Amino acid sequence: MTRVASLYLPQLAIERLRRSERLRGSEHSTKPPERGALPLQSRLPAPIDHNSGVCSVPRGGGWRPGARWAQGGALPATPTKAEIDALPAHQRPASHERSRRSEATNHPFRAMPPDDGMPGGAPAAPVPISAWAPPLILIERVGQKEVVTAACSIARDLGLSPGMAAAHARALVSDLDVRDADLSGDRALLDRLALHAVGHWTPIASISGPDGLWLDLSGTTHLFGGEERFCHRLVRFLHRLGFTATIAIAGTPGAAYALARFGGNVITILPPAAETDAIADLPLAALRLSSEALSAASRFGLERIADLYPMPRGPLAKRLGLSTVTRLDQARGAVAEPIVPVVPFEMPRTERRLLEPIGTAEAITQVIGNLIDDMVLLLQERGLGLRAAALTCLRVDGGEQRIGFGTARATRDARHLKRLAAMRVETIDPGLGIEAMTLAAPRVEELHAVAISAGLAGEERAPDIAPLVDQLIGRAGEKALFRMSPRESDVPERAARRAAPLTIPTGWPRWKRPVRLLARPELLGRVVALLPDHPPRRFVWRGRPYNVVAGDGPERIHGEWWRTAQEMWAVRDYFRVEAEGGERFWLFRRGDGVDAPTGDLSWYMHGLFG
Known part of the structure; x- marks a missing residue:
């Protein structure tokens, strides 16, 4: 079940500006005051209690604000019971106030650092704006x-x-306080918030418009105690940062977007399959329609989303545009609306735009070399090594030519990368000319300095075969080079798989296996063998008879019953045999030679030794 949350920040630009000013003010407040400048306490009246006509003692200092009888020096620091009884009835303190301490006290709860990136001493909640501040x-x-x-x-x-x-x-x-808008700053804040969401709340987050986010909460809200607790937690988090937020959760991104902005509630959680009724009374602007479609709808008297439900699709698309029908279907769940997630990784990329189009192989190779030099510098700054590269050539006619190459191990060797790219230049069709080229590294790995031996103890450094592997793959193809790696399975044809050329396989079984294993076992004919535990004496394979002079076995392997029902009772007995000509084979018999359900006692060739 798909659950999408739409987060809406209605005052994003204003609150971001005020938050930045508040942070700059907190930085300047740590500086010593200028000579001759009066402290803030002397320039502003001291705060008093909420009951201004009774007590003028400031909060948190000296006397506690509740001790209304401790004022004006009328009583000593510790009045006696007789002195209190001598006071008029309207001046006597309440019984619950007589036991209150008169000295300042610390907060009973320990202050904890906030999680919004602000220093521990800074206030977490936003500073309220004074009523007389200009709009x-x-x-x-x-x-x-x-x-x-x-x-x-x-x-x-x-x-x-x-x-x-x-x-x-x-x-x-x-x-009126008029300032220039900083759209790039607002976008940067949304990007940071989306990356924070990917790292802490959900693996899929996307920016929706200039003031909101989409969060795909499918299968994640149980980690936070449910959808309602997650929404409250998210709203409190943004409030500590100084932002006002509303959030809505629905089954479609369109319905969540509409309810978050036009629903009127801070938190809206919509039950599954209730999008059509929930958005019916909302205005048409909730569907993210264009200004032209909204103007046309107002001319026809269409104000709410429910007004579009009974209308035929053909006339509706003709009057308001096809995008209106698409948005309506996306909000109701009839058409899927994918969310393009943000990726918390900036792909290394270099680009060259040419003054004149190029078309010769020499010129293309030269530009590729320059791109690789720029890429190597970029990777070196970030401590990365290239594993895969994608080259895009933009032609004059608007077409694109793409080639790719990879390495078996992360590298920043510019000479080696240029050699690999030069092997693919012949596949580029320049057409009328290439005017721009871009080199991107979609796959990179960390690459740090490696300590090497000085050779004083006679140690020889193992040669690096990664460049050789890259060149062979560039000529023969990626699938031409591989190594065999073990797999957890008792069935021989399932116990091995292909691995990368530089992989060091581990976990091979201790029992002997043939060097060459046939892709599929081949049936043997005219087999003569003594049942149940003896190897065959003679057999025919691929039309040629063989006489066995030595044999060893059996090695019994049972079928993997959890895969298929046919392997529940399946049994194979393997034998290593040597023929008269010196050939060594790996044979097996289906069945144990006693129980018929284990196999039909047919013989097969499965591998060759040597």
């Missing part, structure tokens, strides 16, 4: 005019909204 808006220049991209809550209450012209906003509100 803040962010603007962006679009063409010849400036447009409002974000507005704070105070500005929204005054009638300002995103999409309004900046001149109109200034005319409506005189004391």
Whole structure:
């Protein structure tokens, strides 16, 4: 069952700006005050208790704020019972206040470092904005005019909204704080938040628009105690960072997106298969329609998503566009909407754009060499080695030519990489000319310095065959070179598999096996053998008779009953035999020679020794 969460940050740009200012202010607050400058406590009145007419003692200092009778020096530090009884009735302290301590005390709970990346001493919750602060808006220049991209809550209450012209906003509100929008900074914050989500919440996260995220929660919410607890945890996490957030969980990304932005609730958890009814009363803007489609819908009197349900698909697509039908089906779950996840890895990439198109093999080889030199420097800075490379050549006619090559071991040897790339140049069709080339490394591995022996003790360093393997693979193909590696299975044809050429196989069985194992066992004819435990004396294989002079066995192997029912009682008895001509074979008989269900007593050739 698919469960998708849509996270919406309605004040992302405004709150990110204020958070950055708050962090810069906390950095400057650690500096000593300038000479002659009054401390903050002397310039601002000291805070008093919530009951301002009774006590003026500040919170957390000196007397506790609840001791209303400790003021004005009327009583000593420790008043006696007789002195309290002498006071008028309206001035006597309550019984629960008489036992309160008069000295300052520390917080009973130990302060813990926050998880939002801020220093431990910084406040975790966002600093409230004063009521007399000027309204803040962010603007962006679009063409010849400036447009409002974000507005704070105070500005929204005054009638300002995103999409309004900046001149109109200034005319409506005189004391307006206008700043330039930083769309790249907002995008960078969303990228960081998406990477954090991939590392802590879900393996699939994607950015949805300029102010939200999609989180694929299928099979992950049980790790956090359920969907409701996960939502509360996520909202509290963002509140500690200083951001206002709403979240909705539904079965489709479109429905979650609509409910998070237009549902009206901070947390919305939709039951499975309830998307159609849940989004019916929402406006059409919740479907992420274009401005042209929304204008056309308003002309036809369509305001809610439910107005589109009874309409035929053909006229609806003709009037509002085919994308409207697609968005509607995606929100209701009739059409799949894939989420493109963010990948927490930046692929090393180098690019060269040419002043003039090239088409000769020499020029292409030269540009590839320059790309490889740039790639080697990039890999060296990041401590990586190349395992696979992809070269893309952009032609003048818009076509692309792609070639790829790989290495058996991570390397940053520019000379070796150039040699491998030169072997593939002949497969590039330049056409009318190549105007741009890009080299990417989709597969890399960590590559650090390796200590080598000085050779003083007569030790010889083992030769590195990785370059030889790369050249042979480049000429013969990737599947031409391999090693055999053991696999956990008692059946001989299943006990081995192909491995990479530089793999060091381990775990081979101690019993002897033939050097060459046939792909499939071959039936033998005219076999003469003494049952049940003796090897054959003579047999015919591939039309040639053989007389056995020596033999060893049997080695009994049972079938793997958990795979198929036919192997429940299957038994093989293997023998190593030597013929008169010196040939050594590995034969087996189906069945143990006693019970008929174990096999039909037929003989097969399975391998050759030497």
